[in-house]
Amino acid sequence: MNPADKVFHDIANDGVAGHEQHKDGPVDISVVLPFCNERDNLPELLDRLKHTLQTGGLSYELILVDDGSTDDGVAFLEEQARSDERIKVLVLSRNFGQHVAATAGIDAAGGSMVVWMDADLQERPEDIPRLVAKLREGFDVVYTRRNCRQAPRWRAALSYAFLAILNRMVGLGVSPDRGCMRMFSAKMAESMRDLREHNRFLNYLMPWAGFRSAEVEIETDPRRRGRTKYSWAGLVRLALTGVTSFSVAPLRISALCACATILACAVGVAWVLYRYFVHGIGVSGWASLIIAILVLHGVQFGVIAILGEYLGLVYTETKRRPLYFCSRMINLTRRGAMPHRIPAPEALENRGLSFSGEQVRIEAAAAVNNQSDRR
Numbered sequence: 170m171n172p173a174d175k176v177f178h179d180i181a182n183d184g185v186a187g188h189e190q191h192k193d194g195p196v197d198i199s200v201v202l203p204f205c206n207e208r209d210n211l212p213e214l215l216d217r218l219k220h221t222l223q224t225g226g227l228s229y230e231l232i233l234v235d236d237g238s239t240d241d242g243v244a245f246l247e248e249q250a251r252s253d254e255r256i257k258v259l260v261l262s263r264n265f266g267q268h269v270a271a272t273a274g275i276d277a278a279g280g281s282m283v284v285w286m287d288a289d290l291q292e293r294p295e296d297i298p299r300l301v302a303k304l305r306e307g308f309d310v311v312y313t314r315r316n317c318r319q320a321p322r323w324r325a326a327l328s329y330a331f332l333a334i335l336n337r338m339v340g341l342g343v344s345p346d347r348g349c350m351r352m353f354s355a356k357m358a359e360s361m362r363d364l365r366e367h368n369r370f371l372n373y374l375m376p377w378a379g380f381r382s383a384e385v386e387i388e389t390d391p392r393r394r395g396r397t398k399y400s401w402a403g404l405v406r407l408a409l410t411g412v413t414s415f416s417v418a419p420l421r422i423s424a425l426c427a428c429a430t431i432l433a434c435a436v437g438v439a440w441v442l443y444r445y446f447v448h449g450i451g452v453s454g455w456a457s458l459i460i461a462i463l464v465l466h467g468v469q470f471g472v473i474a475i476l477g478e479y480l481g482l483v484y485t486e487t488k489r490r491p492l493y494f495c496s497r498m499i500n501l502t503r504r505g506a507m508p509h510r511i512p513a514p515e516a517l518e519n520r521g522l523s524f525s526g527e528q529v530r531i532e533a534a535a536a537v538n539n540q541s542d543r544r
Contacts, residue, residue, distance in 0.1 A: 195355075196228040196255075198297070199280030203234040203270035204288035208242040209394040215249065215256070217294040225298065232257045232501070233288070234274045237264030243497075250499045258499035265493045268369040273493050275361050277501055283358045285371075286350040291389045299385050300352035309357045309380035313348040313387045338418040341376040348387065351375070365492060367485050368414045377415060413478050420479065423472040430468045437461070 200218060204211070215231065222229045235243050235258065243260055250256040259273055271285050282304060286292050292313070303311045332345035353375070360378050361371075376382070412419060444450045 196230050196280045197282065198222065198227055198229045198301075199274075199278035199283045200229065200231050200297075201234065201271060201274030201278055201283060201285045202231065202288045203236050203267055203274060204238065204242065205236045205264065205267075205270075206238045206240050206242065207288045207394075208238075208240040208245060210288055210290050211242055211245055214288055214290055214294070217290075221294045221297055225301075230255050230257055230278075230280060232259065232274045232277055234258075234270045235260045236267065236270035237261060247499055254500050256499075257501040258497070259495050259501060260497035260499075262494040262496040266369075268371045269493050271371060272361070272369060273495070275358050278358055281355050282352055283355070284350070284352045289392050290394075291392055292348060292350040292387065293390065296350070296385070296387050297352070299387075300350075303383050303385050304352050304354065306383070307381065308383045310353040310375060310382040311351060312344075312382060312384045313350045314344055314384045315346045315348045315389050316386050335412055338412055339373055339415045341373055341415065343372060343376055344384070347372065347384075348389065350387065353380075356380070366414070367490070367492060368410050368482055369492075370410050370414055373415050409478065413482055417479075419475045423475045426468055427472060430465065434461070434465075 200222075202214070207214075211233075218231060233246055233256070235246075243258065246256065246258045250258060257277070259277060261270060261273060265273075275283060275285070282301065284297060284300065286294075296313070300311045300313070329345045336343045336345060349372075357375070357378070357380055360380070361375070364374060364378070366374075
């Protein structure tokens with residue numbers, strides 16, 4: 170028996186983190202699978218996940234989060250869920266993005282261990298036992314590192330270089346080859362539920378949270394069905410979110426550019442004065458003047474754009490809107506973290522509070538603040 174299979178059998182026999190195995194208790198593993206228009210991949214995905222998890226005798230739940238699909242994937246999952254209560258489906262009200270959809274799945278996860286992976290089958294469900302074995306060594310998070318990229322060489326090289334620069338700016342030590350698939354403990358999942366920022370980039374948010382982590386190298390497969398949901402523009406937006414949410418490096422770079430521009434202007438003025446007073450040569454011509462104006466305006470607009478990005482982040486966060494809305498839940502009754510939910514007036518009255526109107530809103534906000542303080 171290989172080490173990964175042995176760990177599976179140990180969990181099945183002994184439980185995880187002291188949890189007893191029973192029907193209504195916590196499951197061993199929650200697998201979170203955000204998806205959008207992956208109907209063709211869902212049957213194989215479910216079969217491979219069931220086979221991998223049942224081989225080790227683990228209790229599990231599969232939480233599939235529909236992020237605004239337009240195909241009949243939800244109908245297929247609903248049919249599967251009728252005969253298997255371990256298949257749970259969250260249908261979001263619209264497309265909120267991969268990382269928000271993953272957050273919704275983590276909010277609903279009740280397992281002692283949580284796996285987050287894509288539903289496109291490029292990451293193999295058969296690698297889950299290796300992640301379990303590594304997590305059992307005392308780690309709270311086990312990331313995956315891809316040993317190759319299933320993309321054209323030029324695109325893979327460009328993506329690697331871009332991610333390397335971003336990671337250097339953020340300073341969290343994230344490998345450019347890190348995959349989406351990862352496993353983490355219930356403690357880490359609870360920490361993620363406390364982080365409700367809207368500009369979410371879980372690839373940086375999890376390392377920022379800390380906790381003891383490790384990496385496992387995996388092989389990835391080419392996408393056989395469907396197509397990627399990330400365009401180049403989407404990838405750039407995601408990268409900008411990652412940088413601006415975790416680093417002020419762009420602001421510092423803009424400050425350096427402003428200093429360099431001022432220095433260049435000072436050198437140019439000194440050169441003009443030197444030629445005029447020493448050699449008696451005046452500098453004429455509209456070309457140099459227009460170039461100088463364009464350079465200065467370009468730097469100014471660049472700095473304003475960077476400031477606008479950060480101001481936009483502040484504006485988005487201060488609205489404090491919910492991260493997502495669920496239009497349907499299948500085989501799933503619990504809701505995850507909702508730290509900003511305002512109690513209904515009836516709930517306040519049940520606690521002996523008989524206010525109305527503005528007083529209700531004030532008391533509700535105070536109740537939420539008290540709840541946050543206790544947490």
